[in-house]
Amino acid sequence: MKILTAAQTRQLDQATMQEQHLTSVELMERAAEALVEWFCQWLDQEQAGEVLVLCGPGNNGGDGLAAARLLHQSGYQMRVALLPAATQAADWQHNRLHLPEAIAVAEINEGQLPEIQPNTVVIDALFGTGLARPLGGLAAALVRHLNAARARVVSVDIPSGLYAEASQPRENVAVRARHTVSFGTPKLAFLLPQNAELVGEWHVKDIGLSEPFIACSTSPWHYTDAAAVAGTLPARPRFSHKGTFGHALLLAGSRGKIGAAVLAANACLRGGVGLLTARVPGCGYDIFQTSVPEAMCLADPAADYLSELPELKPYQAVGIGPGLGQEDASLAVLRQLLEAATAPAAAQQRPLPLVIDADALNLLGRHREPAGATARKHGAHPHPKEFERLTEPARDDYHRLELLRAFAQRYRCLVLLKGAYSCLATPAGELHFNSTGNPGMATGGSGDVLTGLLLALRADARLRPFEAARLGVYAHGRAGDLAAEKPATRV
Numbered sequence: 001m002k003i004l005t006a007a008q009t010r011q012l013d014q015a016t017m018q019e020q021h022l023t024s025v026e027l028m029e030r031a032a033e034a035l036v037e038w039f040c041q042w043l044d045q046e047q048a049g050e051v052l053v054l055c056g057p058g059n060n061g062g063d064g065l066a067a068a069r070l071l072h073q074s075g076y077q078m079r080v081a082l083l084p085a086a087t088q089a090a091d092w093q094h095n096r097l098h099l100p101e102a103i104a105v106a107e108i109n110e111g112q113l114p115e116i117q118p119n120t121v122v123i124d125a126l127f128g129t130g131l132a133r134p135l136g137g138l139a140a141a142l143v144r145h146l147n148a149a150r151a152r153v154v155s156v157d158i159p160s161g162l163y164a165e166a167s168q169p170r171e172n173v174a175v176r177a178r179h180t181v182s183f184g185t186p187k188l189a190f191l192l193p194q195n196a197e198l199v200g201e202w203h204v205k206d207i208g209l210s211e212p213f214i215a216c217s218t219s220p221w222h223y224t225d226a227a228a229v230a231g232t233l234p235a236r237p238r239f240s241h242k243g244t245f246g247h248a249l250l251l252a253g254s255r256g257k258i259g260a261a262v263l264a265a266n267a268c269l270r271g272g273v274g275l276l277t278a279r280v281p282g283c284g285y286d287i288f289q290t291s292v293p294e295a296m297c298l299a300d301p302a303a304d305y306l307s308e309l310p311e312l313k314p315y316q317a318v319g320i321g322p323g324l325g326q327e328d329a330s331l332a333v334l335r336q337l338l339e340a341a342t343a344p345a346a347a348q349q350r351p352l353p354l355v356i357d358a359d360a361l362n363l364l365g366r367h368r369e370p371a372g373a374t375a376r377k378h379g380a381h382p383h384p385k386e387f388e389r390l391t392e393p394a395r396d397d398y399h400r401l402e403l404l405r406a407f408a409q410r411y412r413c414l415v416l417l418k419g420a421y422s423c424l425a426t427p428a429g430e431l432h433f434n435s436t437g438n439p440g441m442a443t444g445g446s447g448d449v450l451t452g453l454l455l456a457l458r459a460d461a462r463l464r465p466f467e468a469a470r471l472g473v474y475a476h477g478r479a480g481d482l483a484a485e486k487p488a489t490r491v
């Protein structure tokens, strides 16, 4: 799914109206209906009590007025407060005229901010994608008043005061919503950790916006949902054999961290790799062979860490990092691997795909390796701290995305920045945010499992690098989501 800018969203509205012969009032009605449908499923009339709708002067406020009417018709007890402005949008005026008289309407002023209790349900329809500048004056005072009340807030389209895709100073005032109900496509702002407390849980409702327009729109931002990965994984042909799916090499483990190698290896096998060989330090040989009997194992001559790179000829992909440790000898192995994988004399028919993670990235960051030499044609997946070690400290989440994008473009590699919405940057400058996964996965070993899964998919020559990476990240999160759905086993 594409993530569009506020400007593109306005064009999308126009295109939808033209294509479907709709008036703007009708499109607003669709948005309000979608919001109300969500609202009614969230809280019934009794649970909601009195619902206060705060309306700004634009179409976001118009959505709020239309929703107030529809909720009133569904039996909710409604109250509306209007933010004064010199002019109001035409569709706002239409919906103001059609607001049932039974709904109490008040105009907000500095000395008389609406009464909001902690149990009040508030629909925030002050500003949406038309926000043109930071909130100030009465609007800012109102939003501060709302936030201080700690009420249950549902923001329409986007929390008022938050820009859809632009960075903004943290001191800017914005609504802190419990839920944000948006239309058509998600906003970039929803996917960034720094906005999590404002956006709350977000929901994107389909209001039938123009598919052809969305398909033609260009955007560097994408949201990987089930539809995006559907059909990516090639079927396993009946006459396939283990060679069909590739032979992967995993370089992992050090004393005390052989578990990381085991986790990555198991994930690689479950990811469907044809053959897996793991190179582990001498101390890990017995542990590994016992824990992962399906894999082959090469013991490194050093007991506690990896010190030698094995022959690479047999492999279609190499993964390095899980539990690798920080020994200089292991950094030397990593350097040899990077050199061998990129050297023109390499025997492979295609550049040897690498999956670089965890301690391997820390090694690169600690030694400030020239990133071009290390990352070219490879896939790396750091978490934010690891990424900063590879680049520079980010001013905020938007800046981090810029750094990520620039890094992937400059060094022509796929880079996955791990987080709640892990972001995969491509050499073409696209950013793909993953939709799956849950906080239960924020635990040691999750990253090792992802490395193993990505390694399996990269070893399968039938998948293109980007497709393999996007699918691996999606499937990893989905596995976590399925696990979270299972009832916990009590011992």
Ligand SMILES: NC(=O)C1=CN([C@@H]2O[C@H](COP(=O)(O)OP(=O)(O)OC[C@H]3O[C@@H](n4cnc5c(N)ncnc54)[C@H](O)[C@@H]3O)[C@@H](O)[C@H]2O)[C@H](O)CC1
Pocket (backbone or CB within 6 Å): 009, 012, 013, 027, 028, 031, 056, 057, 058, 059, 060, 061, 062, 063, 085, 087, 089, 126, 127, 128, 129, 130, 131, 132, 133, 134, 135, 136, 139, 156, 157, 158, 183, 184, 209
């Ligand atoms: N396809 C859709 O997603 C649909 C969205 N709809 C809703 O329309 C809004 C966008 O409406 P728009 O009129 O463009 O903008 P706003 O309502 O956000 O605000 C514009 C209004 O506010 C003034 N203004 C802007 N910034 C400030 C500020 N900082 N302080 C004070 N005043 C400000 C500006 O001058 C205008 O007067 C979208 O979010 C959806 O909620 C449609 O309903 C249908 C489809």
Ligand SMILES: [K+]
Pocket (backbone or CB within 6 Å): 060, 124, 125, 126, 127, 128, 155, 156, 157, 158, 159, 160
């Ligand atoms: K809003």
